[in-house]
Structure formats: structure tokens, C-alpha cells
């Protein structure tokens with residue numbers, strides 16, 4: 001990150017309402033597109049992104065973004081993406097803020113294209129590993145935060161948390177490798193064949209920068225994708241954002257149940273009580 005990033009995190013923390021700053025949530029949740037409703041199940045102190053010092057403002061999801069801290073959980077509804085024109089520092093600032101609040105376990109969710117031909121729209125997949133093909137690394141720069149210069153990424157997605165999520169699902173749930181590209185266009189069929197050859201099962205435009213940041217901070221990560229569409233060229237139909245969002249909305253209740261049950265198995269509560 002740029003020099004001064006650590007001070008930026010402190011300023012963001014200091015600008016939070018006292019009700020949010022005073023808690024020490026242990027679990028952070030980043031909600032992907034279409035999952036914003038989950039935030040309503042968390043009761044506690046909320047802060048609009050616009051009210052948090054130096055916080056980026058999401059441009060795509062129809063609302064400005066909201067952080068809610070309730071019980072042991074801090075939820076971010078509305079993430080910012082590199083394709084919106086945000087700097088890598090902006091994309092990972094929310095994760096550093098979660099860490100500053102006390103978060104040591106991060107659940108990241110997203111909508112993804114299915115590269116693996118055995119997948120189908122609506123499927124939930126636990127992320128086992130990733131390919132960072134987004135063209136940048138958020139830790140580049142003079143300020144790498146409190147973590148090491150060269151963080152280990154060999155178990156970026158915690159096997160323990162994947163096992164927990166499997167228990168939470170109560171039904172078989174596949175694991176896959178998530179490839180992150182910068183976007184914002186969807187991929188070409190040739191790119192999807194390349195990704196399949198590289199071992200990707202899922203493709204998307206988010207998550208990986210946040211996970212790199214979280215791992216550098218020693219945060220244990222669970223990543224869950226919702227396959228909203230088969231990736232380009234697999235089916236004989238063009239990709240359409242409205243269609244992707246509609247499939248995401250259909251899967252949201254199942255996705256939210258999985259999140260709530262995973263938090264419960266983590267020993268967390270969603271209520272300020």
C-alpha cells in the first residue's frame with residue numbers, strides 16, 4: 001500500500017461511531033452482490049461507508065455501502081471493486097479496518113462464473129484456493145501494514161473453516177479454485193478455456209485482493225462463491241448482468257442460511273444482545 005496507509009486505517013477506525021468501536025467482533029463478513037439482505041439479520045451499530053473517514057464509495061450496487069457491528073460479527077454490505085476505478089488501497093481498506101476492530105476470522109462471499117463444467121447456476125462452492133490474475137497485488141508499496149513483507153499464501157483458505165462450512169451446509173458442497181480477473185467485461189470463451197487449463201473452477205472480479213490483505217494480517221479466511229452463471233462460451237448464450245443478478249437473488253436465501261449457520265458454528269452471535 002502507499003505510505004500513510006496505516007494512518008488511513010487509524011483515521012477510519014477513529015471515525016466509527018463509539019457503539020461500533022467499543023465492540024471487538026471476532027468474525028468479519030464481506031457480502032457479495034445480492035446478499036445485502038443478510039446485513040439486516042445483524043443487530044447492532046451501523047455506519048454508512050460515506051460516514052467512515054477515507055472510506056471508498058461503492059458505485060455499482062445501488063447503495064453506498066454499510067458496515068454493521070453486532071454481537072461478535074462485523075458485516076460489510078457493499079464492497080468496492082478495482083473495476084470501478086478504485087485504487088487497490090481502497091479495495092482492501094475495509095479488511096484492514098475489520099482487523100483493527102478485532103476481526104480474526106473473515107468470511108468472504110461473491111458471485112462467480114462457473115468454469116468447471118460440472119457446476120450449474122445456483123450452486124454454492126467453497127473456495128479452496130485462488131489464482132490472482134487481477135493484474136495487481138494490494139500489498140505492493142512501502143506500507144505493508146502490520147503483517148510481513150512476504151506473507152505466506154499456502155493455506156489462504158482455511159481447511160478448518162471449510163470443514164465447518166461443510167457441517168453448516170448439512171449437504172454436500174463442492175470446493176473450487178477461484179480465478180480473479182480485473183473486469184469489468186466478462187471473459188472471452190478463449191480466456192475461459194485458458195482459466196480451465198490453469199485449474200480454475202470459478203471466475204470473478206473480486207475477493208482475491210481482500211483475501212491477500214486478510215492473510216497478510218493473519219486472519220483465517222473462508223471464501224464462498226455462488227455460481228450465478230456458467231462462464232463465457234460454455235453455454236450457447238451471451239452473459240447478461242441482469243441475469244447474473246437474478247440468479248444471485250434466487251440463491252440468496254440458501255446462501256444466507258449457510259452464512260448464519262457458519263457463524264453459529266463459529267460460536268458467534270449476530271445480535272448485540
Ligand code: HPA
Nearest residue numbers: 111112113203204205231
Ligand atoms: N465472470 C466474471 N465475474 C463474474 C461472472 C463471470 O462469468 N459471473 C459473476 N461474476
